[in-house]
Amino acid sequence: MNEQLRPTAVVSDDLAQKFKTEKDTPYLRFIRSEGLDLLSAHYVRNLRHVELKPWARRGGRGAYLNHDASRTSNDCYVCEVPPAGKLNPQRQLFEEMVYVLDGRGSTTIWNDAGQRVTFEWKAGSIFGIPLNCWHQHFNGSGQVPARYVAVTNAPVVINLYEDIDFVFNHGRDFKVRFNGEPDYFAPGKEVSGWTITTNFIPDSLALPLPLAEERGAGGGHIRFSLARSSQQGHISQFPVATYKKSHAHGPGAHVIILSGTGYTLMWPDGPKNPIRYDWEVGTLIVPPNAVYHQHFNTGSAPARYLAFRHAGSARNSQGVLLCFISKRLGGDQLDYADEDPAVRNLFADELARHGVAPKMEEFYRKELDTLPAK
Numbered sequence: 132m133n134e135q136l137r138p139t140a141v142v143s144d145d146l147a148q149k150f151k152t153e154k155d156t157p158y159l160r161f162i163r164s165e166g167l168d169l170l171s172a173h174y175v176r177n178l179r180h181v182e183l184k185p186w187a188r189r190g191g192r193g194a195y196l197n198h199d200a201s202r203t204s205n206d207c208y209v210c211e212v213p214p215a216g217k218l219n220p221q222r223q224l225f226e227e228m229v230y231v232l233d234g235r236g237s238t239t240i241w242n243d244a245g246q247r248v249t250f251e252w253k254a255g256s257i258f259g260i261p262l263n264c265w266h267q268h269f270n271g272s273g274q275v276p277a278r279y280v281a282v283t284n285a286p287v288v289i290n291l292y293e294d295i296d297f298v299f300n301h302g303r304d305f306k307v308r309f310n311g312e313p314d315y316f317a318p319g320k321e322v323s324g325w326t327i328t329t330n331f332i333p334d335s336l337a338l339p340l341p342l343a344e345e346r347g348a349g350g351g352h353i354r355f356s357l358a359r360s361s362q363q364g365h366i367s368q369f370p371v372a373t374y375k376k377s378h379a380h381g382p383g384a385h386v387i388i389l390s391g392t393g394y395t396l397m398w399p400d401g402p403k404n405p406i407r408y409d410w411e412v413g414t415l416i417v418p419p420n421a422v423y424h425q426h427f428n429t430g431s432a433p434a435r436y437l438a439f440r441h442a443g444s445a446r447n448s449q450g451v452l453l454c455f456i457s458k459r460l461g462g463d464q465l466d467y468a469d470e471d472p473a474v475r476n477l478f479a480d481e482l483a484r485h486g487v488a489p490k491m492e493e494f495y496r497k498e499l500d501t502l503p504a505k
Contacts (some may be wrong), residue, residue, distance in 0.1 A: 156203070157293040158286040162195055164295075167208075169195045173417040174408045178280050178387070179232055181209050190219035192276075196415065204383040204441040205284045205362065207415070212236060215273035220265050224298045225288040226360040227260040227281050228439045230335070230387060232413065234277025236270045242304040246311025250331060255389070257332040257364070257437065258316065259357025261309035263301065280415070282385050282439035284362055308359050319355070325365075326354045335389055335437060340368050345455055347467060348373035348494050363442050368435040372482055372490040374427040377465040377474075378454040382420035383441030388412055391434025394481070396474070397424040403471065423465065425474070429481045459503040467491075467498050 162169045167184055175181060175196060183192035193210040212218055212234070233254050241247035242264055251271070252258065260266050270277045289298055309315060319329020325341055332338055332355070340351025350369035357364065366389070369375055377396075386395075388410045396405040399422050408416060418424040428434035445453045447462070456462025458469065475491075482489050 156286070156290050158203075158206075158289040161289050161295055167193055167195055169197055172196055172415075173419060175415040176409075177411065177413040178209055178415050179278065179413045183209060183211055186210065188219065189221065190217070196280075203286050203290065204381075204443060205282055205385075205439075206286050207280065207282050207385050207417070207439075209278065209280050212268050212270040212277040212279075214270060214275055217267060217269045220267045222263050222265045222299065223260075223283075223285070224263055224292075224301055225283050225285040226262055226358070226362050227283040228357050228360065228362055228364055229258050229260065229279050229281045230437060230439070231256045232278045232280055234270060234272060234275060236268060236272070236277045238266060238268050240309065240315070241265045242309060242311065243302055244304055244311065246309075248311070248313065248315050250316035252331075252333070255333075255335045257335050257357070259330050259360055261315075261330075261358040262305045262360075263303060264309050280387065282362065284441070322353070325352055329355055330358050335366060336435065338366060340366060343367070344497075346464075347376040347498070348491070350375065361442050362439065364437065364439050366435065366437050368433050369426070369428055370433055370490065371428060371431060372487050373494065374478055374491070375425060376467065377423050377425035377470060379421050379423045379463045380418075380452065380454040381441060381444035383443070384418060385439045386416040386418070387437045387439075388414040388416075389435040389437055391428055391432055392430035393426065393428045393434055395424055395426050397422050403473075405474075427478055427481070429478075429485050429487065431485075431487060457503050459505055466502060467495050468502055 165188060167186060181194055183194050186193040189210060191210055191212050193208055196207045196209065231252050231254050235253040237249055237251045239247060239249045240261060292298055316331040318331060318333050319327045321328045325343065338353065340353050343350055343352030346352060348369045350367055352365060352367045354365040390412060392411050394407050394409045395416055396407055397418060398405045410416065447453060447456060453463040455464060457464055457466050459466065479489055
């Protein structure tokens, strides 16, 4: 299977030239002005190995990771804080969610009213930056860099205003987002259904996950919106020798592997022609808009991943995401009973190659008890 998810609709140069002026955007011009690489990729084998360049604005090193399917909705960047160092203070009129890849340190948040909060983080921590608050990241180690990955909705904001000075230097405190609460970054404890109310997750691997049988294979799932952001996130986990149901959704879901080994299948041209992406801890996968994809755990430990995503995916009249609803009911999730037999055969072969016993039969049988009629 190919390692690239290639576009299928290629037109003549003559037609492409007629759209040339619409291809460039204020956001893309901003990235070029920052002097950083914009890596057009929906699959990065390991975020810890992405090559970074000096980033004058932040005072560290960075790179942007993006692809055509999401760079008008949200974006992703990797940044490194030097040993015993800190990044420059920054504020911005866009929202940001952060996952710490390596290292330990602290972050200070403050507003124009002078209200200030500092919290500590480590590898595996997740937190949000309150809208337009000043913030500064500090490396807690004098020996090694600290590296994080962040997802923001900067493309929407920069393309809207086309005024970089306004985006980064507008003086307004959004008190509903942050008003100096001393416990603002306390670990979240209140869970309702699948949702945890929090601005800070100290350890993404230790966070308990409620059962989410709707996604198949007896996995766990929890959802959150950090710093009252319009962006959303979730953490999912599925057991050894199992795989999740195939589904599709809107653009901009940045999936980061937290634990386990396995692979993901995507099929832009139908399930007969899936494209395979192997993953490990630190892999980034960004499924393009409306492309079906499916995650498989071939390792000897549960697989857990984090998804930072744009909030624009379709829902039904009850507010349920279509990617949680069976295609038999008009949703965008494919039941196990309806998947291509080649999917099961490939998974069985991979488990045998890894010496892992399959555990899907009970989930196939359980699904039949509640399977909607076609």
